[in-house]
Amino acid sequence: MKTFSSLNREGKFNNIVTAEYDLLIVGGGITGAGIALDAVSRGLRVALVEKNDFASGTSSRSTKLIHGGLRYLKQGQIKLVKETGKERKIVYKNARHLVYPRSMLIPVFRKRGYRKFWLRLALTVYDYFAGVSRDEKKRMLSKNDVLERMPVADKSHVLAGALYYEYKVNDARLTIEVIKTAAELGCSILNYVEVLNFSYTTNGKVSGALVEDRISGEKGKIYASFVVNATGQWVDLIRIMDYSDAHKMLFITKGIHLTVSKEFFTLQEAVYFPTKDSRMIFAIPHKSVIYIGTTDTPYQENLDEVSAKKEDVEYLLNAVNEVFDINLQEYQVQSTWAGVRPLLYKRGKKPSEMPRKDEIVESRSGLINIAGGKLTGYRKMAEKLVDLLMHKSSGEFVKCKTKNIVLSGADFDIKQGSIALTEYADHKFDEVKQTGIGVEYFKALFYRYGSNINIVSNKAFDYYNEDKDSAYAWIKAEVWYCIHYEMLHKLADFYFIRTDQAIFDKNQIAKNIEVVASCMASFLGWLEQEKERQIVELKNKIR
Structure with a gap:
């Protein structure tokens, strides 16, 4: 598995602003993530930028359900029920740990x-x-x-x-795993990069965007044949930047x-x-x-x-x-x-x-805006949008492949079904219990990271062999994994996005906040002042 690291950020930013892409996606929620995976899997050169952390908007604040579409029957939307049922099966098949x-x-x-x-x-x-x-x-x-x-x-x-x-x-983790899978296939992706305005050709067609790295303050331009606005609740605000069309969409x-x-x-x-x-x-x-x-x-x-x-x-x-x-x-x-x-x-x-369906609207400048929709239908939304891009481009039309793309963390060599997955988790626990980790803690990690638990476990063994401190070894290994494989930059993002402790297990934060913050400081090179600032930021967010 390729790393998807927070480290060497300067190099990653320089790479993204010096290359040219077929597609630039603005927005790192589930909609943008789905489009990135679909497009890169069809052979397009794709870049995605997100002004905050991935899944930091609606994609981490849902009811945590992949709905089957029961509610749509009241409106007689049989077609939508059928589509939603099919999509639910696909998500279940491709993200079994989540x-x-x-x-x-x-x-x-x-x-x-x-x-x-x-x-x-x-x-x-x-x-x-x-x-x-x-x-x-x-x-x-x-x-x-x-x-x-x-x-x-x-x-x-x-x-x-x-x-x-x-x-x-786990809606946030689903988004993260889609993002990681797209990155694995070659998509250039950065969080904490904000679009300041768009670039245009001489005939007024959008050709990219001026962006700013919100961590380093660096600025640069990303050039692309197509630009997609997949910013969810911010769609109208992004459209205001585009001079060609700004009527209310949301x-x-x-x-x-x-x-x-x-x-x-x-x-x-x-x-x-x-x-x-x-x-x-x-x-x-x-x-x-x-x-x-x-x-x-x-x-x-x-x-x-x-x-x-x-x-x-x-x-x-x-x-x-x-x-x-x-x-x-x-x-x-x-x-x-x-x-x-x-x-x-x-x-x-x-x-x-107000309709819960999704809609694609192209501005006069060529900016493609996608809005609406539900978590369950993210893959189908992406398919429709990338089909549109394929028809617009001069190259060969490539069919959607995401129906059969297993997401990062779901690459299990076992038969389908939650029972088989439970047995697999038990087997993995037997491999690591000598480190002293409790079964409930390990199961939480397993269903968070899926098959990538092997990477976390190997690192935990390394740390455990250094000082025989089980709790510290596993926390440090998890933080190390999130930084090297999930582009973690902020302490609050560990508790709200990479894990769900901020909403479902707040008591745990009080127990491990100092350890997690110290580990992040060590890996990311924070000074003591920055570490304390991150802790204060997290506590303010939790209140």
Whole structure:
């Protein structure tokens, strides 16, 4: 596996601003990452720049689900259900360490949410058109079945329920693995590089961009035959830089999630339940917490500083308290995360009516903008866009290959299926347990890095053999791996993007923050002042 390192950044920046490319992608979320992988796998010379860290926008702030498209049935979007079901299978096949099926309970209440007949019909249609496998098809539940699975506030309101399957995913890690796979195939990629403005030919066609390395302050121009704006929530801001076309493309809404300890909310089954204002909310057990979400409110504030407000948190807590036999309070909230949905703007539509589909719009200058869409459909979005580029270029049309490209970390020489993967993880643990690592800690690393755990393990053995300190050896090995193979630059990015400790395991940060910061300082050459600045930045971000 090639390194994808934070080191020698000056050389990497000089290389990217002195070469010429077929395609420059602006934006390192899942959409830009997917386009980069598709394009480079078809033989195009591709560069991608991201002004912050990869996946630092919406791509790390979702509900952490690869949806199968159940919600689209209400709008009669059968074609979209079929496509979403197919894409979910592809993501599962190509990123097995990050994606796994999870049963979801939908309760049927007397006066809100789905009616029993409609739910049975909808899930039957969904199973058929989404191509759901036999062992994951819907299962209708009696009232007693539902009451055994969820602590309901008013049992008399429960009529029945159903189980269906969604697929859990670490959204940020999925983006990182797509980025790494594209880099492995030859894509030139840098985070913390911001586009300042575009370059144009004499006839007004976009030909590249002036960029700035936000770490070193260096500037340079990247030249490309095509430029794609895949910046998600920032699409309209990037389009304003392009003189040729700046009408509004997006309608932005905000969604927040919160976590509470299982100590306060005992729930064994993930539940998808209705609210009194006719919305649907998830409550999902994960590690030591239950996470709850999401809201959906119009957002017109700073896109770089999206946060959960008091009223957002109160809305989710009230929704849970109305349905479940609990009384959650704000002080019990362990963490929150907030992101925005870059929906396609349609005049006269309500926020809930704004389409969730993706759209490609070409400006008069030739700047290609892509917006909308969902995490599940990232690969198909990329395919459509690169097909467009192929038709526009003078070269031979090359078909999309990403359906069969296994992502970084998912290169397991074992049969398909989560059971086989569990056995593989057990085997890998047996190989390293002599270092003293605990089984739960190792499993967390395994499902974070997948088959690349071998690289982490080998480095951990090296460090362990130096001083026999197991905890230090594994933390140092993980940080070393993220710097050398995942272009990690900042302490906060380790906790928010490379791992999910900042939202699901905040207590762990207090235990290892000094060790992680010291390791990063050693590898990246930080002075003590910079190390302390990084720690303060992380703590401010967590609050």
